[in-house]
Amino acid sequence: MEFIDGPLWYFSLTVFTIGVIWRLVPLIFGKRTTDLSVARGSAASGAVKTVFSRFIPHKGMASQVSLQIIAGYMFHLGLFAVLFFAAPHVRFLDEHFLGFSWTPMPHWAFIVASQFAFLGLLMLWLHRVSNLVTRLISTTGDHVGSILTFVVMLTGCLALLESFEELRLLHRFSVELFLIYFPFSRLMHTFTFIPSRAFTGAWFGRRGINS
Amino acid sequence: MKFVSVLMVLLFMSMPLTLSAATDEGIGERAVIVANPGTDLWRQVRQRDMAIEGTSQVKGVDSGILINPQADRWTRFRVSKLVEYGQIVLVGVAALILLFYAVRGKIRIEGGLSGKMVFRFSDYERVLHWVLAIVFIFLAVTGLTLLFGRTLLIPVLGHDIFSVLASSSKEGHNLFGPIFLVSLLLMLFSFVKRNIYARGDMTWLLKGGGMIGKSHASGGFFNMGEKTWYWIVILIGLVISASGLILVSPNFGQGRLIMELSQVVHASTAILLIAVSFGHIYLATAGTEGTKEGMNTGYVDIKWAEAHHDRWAKQCHENGKVISAEDYARLQGKTGPASVTSSSSAGDGARS
Numbered sequence: 001m002e003f004i005d006g007p008l009w010y011f012s013l014t015v016f017t018i019g020v021i022w023r024l025v026p027l028i029f030g031k032r033t034t035d036l037s038v039a040r041g042s043a044a045s046g047a048v049k050t051v052f053s054r055f056i057p058h059k060g061m062a063s064q065v066s067l068q069i070i071a072g073y074m075f076h077l078g079l080f081a082v083l084f085f086a087a088p089h090v091r092f093l094d095e096h097f098l099g100f101s102w103t104p105m106p107h108w109a110f111i112v113a114s115q116f117a118f119l120g121l122l123m124l125w126l127h128r129v130s131n132l133v134t135r136l137i138s139t140t141g142d143h144v145g146s147i148l149t150f151v152v153m154l155t156g157c158l159a160l161l162e163s164f165e166e167l168r169l170l171h172r173f174s175v176e177l178f179l180i181y182f183p184f185s186r187l188m189h190t191f192t193f194i195p196s197r198a199f200t201g202a203w204f205g206r207r208g209i210n211s
Numbered sequence: 212m213k214f215v216s217v218l219m220v221l222l223f224m225s226m227p228l229t230l231s232a233a234t235d236e237g238i239g240e241r242a243v244i245v246a247n248p249g250t251d252l253w254r255q256v257r258q259r260d261m262a263i264e265g266t267s268q269v270k271g272v273d274s275g276i277l278i279n280p281q282a283d284r285w286t287r288f289r290v291s292k293l294v295e296y297g298q299i300v301l302v303g304v305a306a307l308i309l310l311f312y313a314v315r316g317k318i319r320i321e322g323g324l325s326g327k328m329v330f331r332f333s334d335y336e337r338v339l340h341w342v343l344a345i346v347f348i349f350l351a352v353t354g355l356t357l358l359f360g361r362t363l364l365i366p367v368l369g370h371d372i373f374s375v376l377a378s379s380s381k382e383g384h385n386l387f388g389p390i391f392l393v394s395l396l397l398m399l400f401s402f403v404k405r406n407i408y409a410r411g412d413m414t415w416l417l418k419g420g421g422m423i424g425k426s427h428a429s430g431g432f433f434n435m436g437e438k439t440w441y442w443i444v445i446l447i448g449l450v451i452s453a454s455g456l457i458l459v460s461p462n463f464g465q466g467r468l469i470m471e472l473s474q475v476v477h478a479s480t481a482i483l484l485i486a487v488s489f490g491h492i493y494l495a496t497a498g499t500e501g502t503k504e505g506m507n508t509g510y511v512d513i514k515w516a517e518a519h520h521d522r523w524a525k526q527c528h529e530n531g532k533v534i535s536a537e538d539y540a541r542l543q544g545k546t547g548p549a550s551v552t553s554s555s556s557a558g559d560g561a562r563s
Contacts, residue, residue, distance in 0.1 A: 067335055111386060119390050122345060126338040130509070136544040157386050158379035166375050 001165070004173050012176035019183025020191060027195055039206050046205015047198040053211075054197050067127055075120025079153070081105065081113035088162065114157055121150055145185045148178050273466045285471040293475065294362055297482045301355075304486040308493045318499045320514045326536030328510040329527045339401060340506055343394040343444075346387050351485050353380035353387075358478055385459050392452040399445050405432050406441040411522075432523040440491055447484045451477060510539060 057065050083089060087104035094101035105113070125146040128134045155174045159167035182188065189196075204211050256263070256278050264275040273279070332340070356364065357380050365373045415435035418428040428434070433441070454477035457465055465473075495502050501515035513533050516524035527533055540546050 067338065114386060115390055118387070119342070119393065122342050123338055126341045127334060130337045130341070131334045132542055132544065154383070158383050160382045160386075161378050164375045164378055167379055 001169055004169050004176070008176050009172065012179040016179040016182055020188070023183055023188055024191055024195075027192065035203075035206060037207065040208030041205045043202035043206040046209075047202040050201025050204065050211070051194055051197045053201075067123065071120045071123035071127070073120070074116045075124055078113045078115070078117030078120060079149075082110065082117055082153070082156075085113075086110050086156075114153065117153060118150075118157075121146065121153070125150070141185050144181065145187045148174070148181055149187070152178050272464055276467075279467055281468055281471065285475070288475065289478075290361075293478055294359060297358065297478070298363075300482055300486050301489075304489050308489055312493070312497060317497060320500050320512070320518050322514065324501055324512040325514045326539070327513045327533050328536070328539040329513050329516055329524070329533050330509060331505045331511045331516075332509045334509070336401060337506055337509060339394065339397055343391070343398055346391045346394055347488070349387055350384060350391055351481070351488075353384040354478075354481055355485075356380040357384065388452070388455045388459060391448070392456075395445065395448045395452065402441060406438045408435075408438060412438065429522060430520045432520060434519060436494075440487070443484070443487055447480050450480050451484065454480070508543065510534075510542075 057069050062069070084093075085102075085105040087107075087110070090101050090104040125143075128138050128142065128146070152171070152174045155167070155171040159171045162168070178187075182190075263277070264273075265277065267275045356376060360373055360377055360380075364376070368376065409431065411429055411431070412435040415428045415430055420428050420434065420436045454473040457463075457473040458470060458477060461470060495506070499519075501512045502519075504515075505511045513524060513527065516527065534542075537546070
C-alpha cells in the first residue's frame with residue numbers, strides 16, 4: 001500500500017513528465033527543412049483555422065463518421081469534466097499540486113459525465129474492433145491504451161463512495177500504470193493534437209489550400 | 212405517627228425493586244411479573260398487517276410510520292425465496308443448456324459452410340449490440356454479487372473482502388444502469404422494424420426452429436426465435452430499468468413499499484433475463500455453427516443464412532449481395548485489396 005502511494009506514484013509521475021517533454025520538444029522545436037515555395041497564403045492563419053475547423057467533420061464525411069464523432073465528443077467531454085471537476089480530483093490537485101481549488105461539479109453531474117465518458121469510450125473501442133478499416137489500422141498499443149483508460153475510469157467510479165482504502169489504492173495503481181504507459185503510446189494525442197493540426201494547417205495555409 | 216407513615220410509603224415504593232432483585236439472585240421462589248406498561252402498545256403496533264401512519268414533527272415520506280411490518284415480509288422473501296429460487300433458476304437453466312449441448316451437440320449447417328458471405332449487420336448495429344451485451348454482463352455480475360453475496364460470497368471471501376466488493380459492485384451497478392437503458396432504447400429504435408412478427412413466424416415456432424421434425428423452419432431476416440429474444444430483452448429490460456431508476460433515485464417521493472416492490476421486481480426480472488440470456492449466448496456461440504460471425508464481422512455464410520433465414524437469403528441471392536470467399540478474405544484484410552463494394556453499401560440493400 002505504501003509502495004503505491006509512495007515510490008510508484010513518484011516513479012510514474014517522473015516517467016510521465018519526462019516522457020511527455022521528450023516527445024513534445026522535438027515535435028515543437030525540432031529542425032525542419034525550409035519551405036522554398038512561394039507563399040500563396042498565411043501559414044499562421046491556416047494553422048489557427050485548422051486547429052478549430054477539425055473539431056467539426058467535413059460535410060461530405062459527416063454521415064459516415066457520425067458514430068465516431070458523437071461517441072468521441074461524449075467520451076472526451078465526459079472525461080475532461082470528470083478529470084478536472086470531480087470533487088475528489090479537485091481536492092487531490094489542490095492538496096498535492098496546485099495549492100488552490102475551484103468549485104467541483106455536483107455529484108449528479110459527476111455521474112452523468114462519467115456515464116457519457118463510459119458510453120463514448122465503449123462505443124469508440126467497439127467501433128475500432130468492429131469496423132474493417134479501423135480494425136486493420138489499429139495496433140496492440142491502441143487497444144492497451146483504450147483498456148487502460150477504461151480501467152482507470154472504472155476503478156475511479158467503483159471507489160466513488162470513498163469508504164474503502166483498497167478501492168482508492170486500486171484506482172491510484174491503475175492511474176500509475178496509465179501514466180507510465182502514456183508517453184509511449186498514442187495517448188500522447190492529448191498533447192500532440194493541437195501542434196499536429198497547426199503544423200498541417202500552416203502547411204496548407206502557405207500553399208493556399210482550403211481544407 | 213407522621214414518621215411511620217413516611218416509612219410505610221417508602222417501603223411500599225421499594226417493594227417491586229426488592230422482589231425483583233430477590234428473583235434475579237435466585238433467592239426467592241416466586242416469580243413476580245412486572246408488566247412493561249408499553250408492552251400492549253408495542254404488541255398492537257407489531258401485530259398490524261400493514262403500516263399504520265400517524266403524525267410526526269419530521270416531514271418526509273413515511274416519516275409518520277412507526278413500524279412497517281411489510282419490510283419484515285420483504286426481508287424474509289428476499290432472503291428465503293428470491294435468493295434461493297434465483298439460484299435454482301440460474302443453475303437450472305445453465306444445467307439444462309449443458310445437458311442439451313451434451314445430447315444434441317453443435318448444430319451444424321447441412322453440407323457445411325460455403326465460404327461465400329453475405330452482409331448482415333452494420334458497424335453501428337454491432338457496436339450497439341456489444342455495448343448492450345457488455346453493460347448487461349457487467350450489471351448481471353455486480354447485481355448477482357449484491358443479491359447472492361451474503362449467502363454465497365461471504366463464506367468464501369469473508370466479510371472484509373466482500374464489503375469492498377459489495378461497495379464497488381453497488382457503485383458500478385448504479386453507474387452503468389442508465390447506460391443500459393440508453394443502449395436498450397437505441398436497440399429498440401434500430402431493430403424494431405425488422406422484429407415485428409409476421410406471417411410464417413408461428414410455423415417456425417411450431418417446428419421448434421428446425422429442431423422438431425426434419426422439415427425446414429422458414430425465416431426472414433430475423434426468425435421467430437430471434438424476434439422473441441429481442442422483445443424479451445426490450446420489454447423485460449425496460450421493466451428492469453424502470454424499477455432500477457426507482458431504486459437508484461429514492462428522493463422522488465416514493466415510499467418504502469414502492470422501493471421494496473421495485474427491488475423484488477428488479478431482481479426477479481433481472482434473474483429471468485439473465486437466465487434467458489444463457490440460451491442466447493449458447494445459441495450464438497457453441498450451439499450453432501456460423502452464427503457468431505454475424506455480430507463479430509458483420510458477415511454470415513450464405514449457407515447459414517439459407518438454413519436459418521431462407522427468405523432473407525433468397526433476397527440476397529436475387530440482389531447479388533453474395534460475395535466470394537476470396538473477396539471476403541480481402542475485406543478482412545487477409546489478402547490484397549478488395550474488389551467488392553464497401554460493407555455498408557453492400558449491406559443496405561440486402562437487408563430490405
